[in-house]
Amino acid sequence: MKDALLRVEDLDFVYDSDRGPVKVFESLSLEIDRGEFVAVLGHNGSGKSTLAKHFNAILLPAGGTVYVDGMSTADEELLYEIRRRVGMVFQNPDNQIVANIVEEDVAFGPENLGVPSAEIRERVNDALRTVGMYGYREHAPHRLSGGQKQRVAIAGILAMKPECIVLDEPTAMLDPTGREEVMRTISALNRESGVTIVLITHHMDEAARCARVVVMDSGKIIADGPPKSVFTEIELLRSVGLAVPQTVELAYSLRQKGFDLPLNCLDVEECAQAVSALFAGRKV
Amino acid sequence: MSILRCENLTHIYGKGTPFEHVALDSVSFAMERGEFVALIGHTGSGKSTLIQHLNGLLKPDGGAVYFDEKNIWDEKSDVRKVRFKVGLVFQYPEYQLFEETVGKDIAFGPKNMGLAEDELKERVREAASFVGIDEELLEKSPFELSGGQRRRVAIAGIIAMRPEALILDEPTAGLDPRGRDEILSRIAEYRSNTGSAVLLVTHSMEDAARYAERLVVMNGAHVFMQGTPAEVFSRAEELQSAGLAVPQITRVCMRLRELGVDIDPATYTVEEAVRQLTRLKNGAAGGVPNA
Structure with a gap:
C-alpha cells in the first residue's frame, strides 16, 4: 500500500495583486511518499515555492486539500502537529538564523515544542553531528560560510525530529563548495535516517541526484518521474525555460x-x- | 593598450591585528579595451577584493592599479572620476536600490557625474532599454518590481554612467536558467554595442566558457591561471585539484579521451564536442580506422 506523507488534492490557490487576483494553481494534485527524495524543478514564477509553502501550512488552500500524514493543513487545531512533521529551509541563510551561538540557534525549534531541556541538549548535539557542524557549536553563526549556515538551519529543523524537510532553493545563494555540502547533507539524511526530502531547485545537476523529479510550469505539473526519464524530455524542458x-x-x-x-x-x-x-x- | 591593469597588487585585511589576512598576494593582470574577461575562483580566493581595487574602493597595500595606463592613486589622478569610468555592480545589487522610482534610481549615478537634465533622461532611457526594463516601469517604485527586474534596474544604474569597463560580481547568483541567460546576453550585447570592456566574476565555469574570451582563475590570493578558455580548460586536472569545477562537457571529453576516443580533452562547449564527434564518425580525422 502506498504511504503518502504529503498529499495534495485538487489544490486551488489565488494571489491578490494590485492588478486583481492571480490564479497560481487550479486543481493541482500530487503525492509524495514517506522516505522519498523529490526535486521540484521550475523557473521563477512557476509556482514551486507557493506549493512548498502549502506543505506545512504557511499557505492554506483556496480550494482542494493538502494532507500531511493524513491531516488537513486547513485544520487549525492540527497546525502544531503538521509543523512538527514538516520543517522548512529557505533560500537565504541570513534570514533564518535567530540566535548568536550556533547551538542556541539549533535549540530554538525544540524549545518551542516544549521538549525537556536534557533532551534538547541531546537533540541539538545529534543534529549538529548529523550535518557535520558539531565542532562549530559554540561559534557565532554570522561568521560561518553560506554552506555552513544552511547546514545549521537544517540542524535546527532536524532537532525537531521532522519526518519531512522541504528546502526552498537552499543552495541558490551558495558557492559550489557550499552547494555540495548542502546536497551531501540532505542526501545522507534521506538515505541514512529515512527523512523525506522535497528539494525546490532550478539546478539541474541537483535534481539529477534525486530519485524523483517533478517539473512545474505556470502552476501545473508538466513532468513527474525519475530524472532519467524526465531529462530526456529535452524539448519540453527547453520550452519552459529550463536547461538540461x-x-x-x-x-x-x-x-x-x-x-x-x-x-x-x-x-x-x-x-x-x-x-x-x-x-x-x-x-x- | 590595456584599459585596466594591476601590477603586484597586494591587499591585507586587518593589517597589524591578530586577524591579519592576506587577501591578494602580488596579483598582476591586465584587461584590454573591449575585452570580455571572466574572473573565476572559489569563495575566499580574493575575487571580490580584487575588483574593489579596480575602481578605487580599496587602496592597495602594495603594488598599483592603472586605468588607461595611469596609476589611479597617483596624486594627479582623480579616483572619483575613475569610478565613473569603471562601473562596479556588486553581488545582489537589487538590495541597494533606494530611490522612490526606478527612473530616479537609474539616474543616481549619472546625476552625480553632473550631467544636464536632458542628457540624464536620455541615458536613463537608454540604460533601461539595454537591460530590458520597459519605459512604463520607470515611474514605479523599485519595490513593486520582481527580484529579477530589480537586479536589472541596479545594473542599468551602472550602465547609465556609460563606463568604459563594466565589472559585475556574480550578476546571475540566485537566478533561474532563463534569468541567467537573459542577463548575460544583455551584458554581451552592451559590450558589443559600446565597446566597453567587461569583467564577469562568476562561479560558473559554463558561463565563463560561453561568454568570455579570456579567463583569469584565482586561488588562495594568487592568480592561479589565465588564458583563453581552451588554454585554461586544457589544464582541467590542475583546476580540479585546486577544488575548481570544470564544465561537465569537459569532464565527459576528458573521460572519452581516456577511453580511447580521439577528442580534444579541453573541449568546453557541447557544440564543439558534437562537431568533433561528428567529424570522427565521418572518418575525417584519425582514431577510427576503416570508417
Missing part, C-alpha cells in the same frame, strides 16, 4: 546527427561510456 545537463544535451545533439545513443545517460561516466561504445563498435 550538458551530458543529455550532448546525447540529444548527437542523436540528431544520426548517432544511435541513449538519451538517459546523466552522469559523466555513463555519458562517456555510451559515446565511446559508439566508436568501439565501428572499429570492429
Whole structure:
C-alpha cells in the first residue's frame, strides 16, 4: 500500500495583486511518499515555492486539500502537529538564523515544542553531528560560510525530529563548495535516517541526484518521474525555460546527427561510456 | 593598450591585528579595451577584493592599479572620476536600490557625474532599454518590481554612467536558467554595442566558457591561471585539484579521451564536442580506422 506523507488534492490557490487576483494553481494534485527524495524543478514564477509553502501550512488552500500524514493543513487545531512533521529551509541563510551561538540557534525549534531541556541538549548535539557542524557549536553563526549556515538551519529543523524537510532553493545563494555540502547533507539524511526530502531547485545537476523529479510550469505539473526519464524530455524542458545537463544535451545533439545513443545517460561516466561504445563498435 | 591593469597588487585585511589576512598576494593582470574577461575562483580566493581595487574602493597595500595606463592613486589622478569610468555592480545589487522610482534610481549615478537634465533622461532611457526594463516601469517604485527586474534596474544604474569597463560580481547568483541567460546576453550585447570592456566574476565555469574570451582563475590570493578558455580548460586536472569545477562537457571529453576516443580533452562547449564527434564518425580525422 502506498504511504503518502504529503498529499495534495485538487489544490486551488489565488494571489491578490494590485492588478486583481492571480490564479497560481487550479486543481493541482500530487503525492509524495514517506522516505522519498523529490526535486521540484521550475523557473521563477512557476509556482514551486507557493506549493512548498502549502506543505506545512504557511499557505492554506483556496480550494482542494493538502494532507500531511493524513491531516488537513486547513485544520487549525492540527497546525502544531503538521509543523512538527514538516520543517522548512529557505533560500537565504541570513534570514533564518535567530540566535548568536550556533547551538542556541539549533535549540530554538525544540524549545518551542516544549521538549525537556536534557533532551534538547541531546537533540541539538545529534543534529549538529548529523550535518557535520558539531565542532562549530559554540561559534557565532554570522561568521560561518553560506554552506555552513544552511547546514545549521537544517540542524535546527532536524532537532525537531521532522519526518519531512522541504528546502526552498537552499543552495541558490551558495558557492559550489557550499552547494555540495548542502546536497551531501540532505542526501545522507534521506538515505541514512529515512527523512523525506522535497528539494525546490532550478539546478539541474541537483535534481539529477534525486530519485524523483517533478517539473512545474505556470502552476501545473508538466513532468513527474525519475530524472532519467524526465531529462530526456529535452524539448519540453527547453520550452519552459529550463536547461538540461550538458551530458543529455550532448546525447540529444548527437542523436540528431544520426548517432544511435541513449538519451538517459546523466552522469559523466555513463555519458562517456555510451559515446565511446559508439566508436568501439565501428572499429570492429 | 590595456584599459585596466594591476601590477603586484597586494591587499591585507586587518593589517597589524591578530586577524591579519592576506587577501591578494602580488596579483598582476591586465584587461584590454573591449575585452570580455571572466574572473573565476572559489569563495575566499580574493575575487571580490580584487575588483574593489579596480575602481578605487580599496587602496592597495602594495603594488598599483592603472586605468588607461595611469596609476589611479597617483596624486594627479582623480579616483572619483575613475569610478565613473569603471562601473562596479556588486553581488545582489537589487538590495541597494533606494530611490522612490526606478527612473530616479537609474539616474543616481549619472546625476552625480553632473550631467544636464536632458542628457540624464536620455541615458536613463537608454540604460533601461539595454537591460530590458520597459519605459512604463520607470515611474514605479523599485519595490513593486520582481527580484529579477530589480537586479536589472541596479545594473542599468551602472550602465547609465556609460563606463568604459563594466565589472559585475556574480550578476546571475540566485537566478533561474532563463534569468541567467537573459542577463548575460544583455551584458554581451552592451559590450558589443559600446565597446566597453567587461569583467564577469562568476562561479560558473559554463558561463565563463560561453561568454568570455579570456579567463583569469584565482586561488588562495594568487592568480592561479589565465588564458583563453581552451588554454585554461586544457589544464582541467590542475583546476580540479585546486577544488575548481570544470564544465561537465569537459569532464565527459576528458573521460572519452581516456577511453580511447580521439577528442580534444579541453573541449568546453557541447557544440564543439558534437562537431568533433561528428567529424570522427565521418572518418575525417584519425582514431577510427576503416570508417
